[in-house]
Amino acid sequence: MKPLYRKTLLRFVPIVFNLERANQLSLLPDKDLAYLCPLIEPYQVTKNPINDDDSTVTSQLSINDITVVEGQNSNAILTVTVNNPSTQQITVNYTTTAIDATANVDYTSQTGTLTIAPNTSTATISIPILNDNLNEPDEAFTVTLSNPVNATINPDEAIGQVIITDTLQSASTRTLPNNVENLRLIGSNNINGTGNASDNKITGNSGNNILAGANGNDIYCFNASTPLGSDTIQETTTGGIDTLDFTGTNTAVRVNLGITTVQTVVTNNLKLTFSANNTIENIISDSGNDRLTGNSLNNTLTGGGGNDQLTGQDGNDSLIGGFGDDLLTGGNGSDNFIFNSSNLGIDAISDFTPGSDKIVLSKAIFTALQSSIGNGFSQPAEFASVADDDLVATSSAFIVYSTSSGSIYYNQNGSAAGLGSGSEFANLLTVPTLMAADFTLIN
Template sequence: MATLIGDNFNNVLRGTPERDSLLGLGGNDRLFGFQQNDTLGGGDGNDLLNGGTGGDRLSGGRGNDVYFVDNRRDRIVESVNQGIDIIRTFITFTLPNHVERLILSGNRAINGTGNRDDNTLSGNRANNLLQGLGGNDILGGGGGNDTLNGGTGDDRLLGGDGNDTASGDAGDDTIDGGTGNDLLNGNGGRDELLGGLGDDTLTGGEGDDTLNGGTSLRDSDRLTGGTGNDTYVINATTDVIVELANEGIDSVLLVANVYDGASFTLSEALEDLEIQGTRSFDGFGNAIGNVLKGNAGNNTLNGNAGNDFLTGNDGSDRFVFSASSAFTTTAVGIDTITDFVTGTDKIVLSKATFTALTSAIGTGFSVAAEFADVATDALAETSAATVVFSRDSEKLFYNPNGTAVGFGAVDASGAIAILFNINTVVATDFEIVA
């Protein structure tokens, strides 16, 4: 049995095959036990402690210390506020109190568990189970098919390579699956979920969550927001969004920089759509009241049924009004166009919906009398024109019964749209389609 004591300089102390006691004192020391159950004390400084193959007692003292663990009987002793300490383990291990970081070493499938502090747990290339428990933790799976459980706190879970399963808990978590086909679950809290490469399944759970399947156009991700006001970031039209009615006000952010000329339709129970980027992309609403926003490209926006808010933003945009049957306000809705630019944008009317129109397909009204711009709603009711804009209310009306009072038996209101902050429109602002 040997007792080795360093000084206040940087020492390297190596034990014997017997049961040894190594004490570094001051300085940044490197202490190595051997075969027996050794006792290592680092003292002050940033020390490295490796007990060897026995069941050892390791105490780093003050400073940022590194421990090597390879025996389930190894005991790490740290006190509060003595630095940021790291354990490198070759076996399944749970962080003791006041140790912040755990690194799984070697190639074996071993597991790591944190403590109540803010921990960083890092896996190896095998299949690991990492559990953060309390605190705001960072869990990185590394290679392999890993399972990450953040526990309580605001955690960051990084799957890395492989087909990983990562779950938050209470708290606002950030979960990144990395490469592979990952299963991510935010559970409670305001969570951010990123699938990365691969066909991923993301579930937000309770709270206002953000779900992003990843940037690859070849992947097919399944995104379920759950309750709360969720945001879906969509990069590929192959992604599937699952939302149920009455689960909050949910939004889709469509990243349109990665492809051009395609379209996206809000599925049932989704409320809002915003097209991002600069390329031209088309957006379609559903049967409820939607908010559709274009980008700097030339967008086509169609709210479908419901009273929708349509914003084209920059570009030459088309606002489409059509239904699967002849016009009623219920079928088409009364949409508000928030930024219509006369001479640049187009209001598109379908003859299959607005059946009283006789103008030819194309820009403007080939039958000039079918459009009028009038001062008031009362004048719109008795106008001979089929499509009438009222400058007073900024409303666009469908008026199939001509000069008779009202807008015909098809609908009592006759309103098609509200053109916000517009005091006049001209015939060439319209496009007639089949």
């Protein structure tokens, strides 16, 4: 080649043929300036075309995540995608790894090799899902790709996660199929949900729902911190032990299990109607100042946080005030007043009947107690009555009742000064005579 007409250091990017001047080529530098170089024999210009053959483009594999409903889906089908199908056969290894699911209990553990035919963009891996007939939280495991042949693996999508859920979601009226435990209605339409013979959890949507648990011990779930509509619960007297669960509701819940007229449960957010009386046994509330009233059945009413009012009515009821200063009324029957919260307030018990009702203490909370689980104190010195509140802290007993005020104290450090980490936790408003036999210890 003859030298260019201007001496300079140029950085040429592409080289193209000048179609109008066949014996010359154009060198295109950075600054959009064309410099022409005549071709002089015996030099030749060799054309190296861009290779656009797809066979030289690497195929990349990825695997998806999936959620399966236990009892409805017998297999988790994961899709492996080839982003650029190859003319060659692709193989890739896979293996399952548990997260919180249990291998060979919730799913069948597998290791294998997936073969993807030439010119194919997808293939599937099937992992058997095992139904244990238990109502349990969502569980998960992973399927990991490795050692590909004739492909690479997308490092961001090399692991597929399988979530096993017991909950079937539906945007239309639905009855749970056999072997599926839970039903969640979604959307805002006025639709209905019906359970099956198993123990079901049924959750409505923001519309007006008719919810029917059928047989089994069913739980109706309402997070009424947002509007949920006006729902009807259809239960029968033979429908098992059923529960209203307001977990997540951060405002006051007011519900009476003994009436069948429409009632406002959470102001502006939820109304409930029971289709028949005396069909729901239990209520679980959350952090509001709740007012829970039972019926003629054996109710368990759980207040959670807040300063709650729990009334058992008839039946042999269990009242759990939880956090806060609660007002507990057992009503008729032999009732249990249960103290198992790590943050006890001072609960007022309005109608404690010695010899019939029980103060129930959890040894996980009242850790100083060495008495055996069961009725009374197997170590008699752990309970004492004193004539005045001022005498409580000097008692050597761990559970001390003041006969002047009706207050019950946890004297954690015994005869040492003060109450240690203990405090007053209950007050019997009728100030009855209280005996060791009026207590029950649980885990």
